[in-house]
Amino acid sequence: MRPLTDEETTQLxxxxxxxxxxxxxxxxxxxxxxxxxxxHRDRVYYVSEKNMKRAASVTRKHLVSFGTCFGKFTKTKQFRLHVTALDYLAPYAKYKVWVKSGSEQSFLYGNHVLKSGLGRITESTEKYQGVVVYSMSDLPLGFGVAAKSTQECRNADPMTILVFHQADIGEYIRNEDNLL
Known part of the structure; x- marks a missing residue:
């Protein structure tokens, strides 16, 4: 467990x-x-200072996890957010996308959001902007990247991808076999 370097902090x-x-x-x-x-071990954890001080008494070799995993650094040193960060990102999200109930399951299986499944989108969302994906009942499902701006969404074909999938709450079940 160590503080992030300047480069890692910038990427995060x-x-x-x-x-x-x-x-x-x-x-x-x-x-x-x-x-x-x-x-810690290529992962970035979000932790209170109180719990961080407690975790410091455990050796690095024996420390498995602490706090909430926000993401990890890949082998090419790129930062990738994990779905565990969703509960912390959702309340502060600037740009949001709501999907129709028929498209929720498709998104939770790891597919992109199509125009036909879009319920509504935050006004003034720009292209390639990070968005949090919600169900129509305001339940955060995951996050992705807007493939089109709000203006482009209005004139798009129903089968056009509007949000590129990055992570969703269904990943726990899909990755269960990989964890064992």
Whole structure:
């Protein structure tokens, strides 16, 4: 467990700013205490300072996990967000997409969101902007990247991809075999 380097912090904050903009500060300075990001075994954890101090008493070799895993660095040193960060990103998301009930299952199976499955989209969403995907009953399902801007969505064909899938809450079940 160690603090992130400047390069790692920049990559993490760039990725988070795609989804929550300048609300990153709200993740760190919370009413229930200070939180920070720590690096352990290619993964970035979001943890309170109180729990971080407790985890520091465990050797790195024996420490499996602590806090909430926000994502990991790939072998090419790119940062990839995990679905475990969804509960922290959803309340602060700047851009949101709601999918129709018929398309929820398709998205939860790892497919992209098509125009035919789009319920509504936040106004002024730009192309390639990070979005949080919600069901029509405001349940966060996952996140992705907008393939089209809001203006382009209005004139798009029903089979056009509007949101590229990145992560969803169905990943736990799909990846269960890989964990064992």
């Amino acid at each position: 904050f760039d990725k988070l700013s795609k989804f929550i903009g300048e609300n990153i500060q709200l993740l760190i300075d919370r009413p229930d205490g200070m939180y920070c990001f720590r690096y």
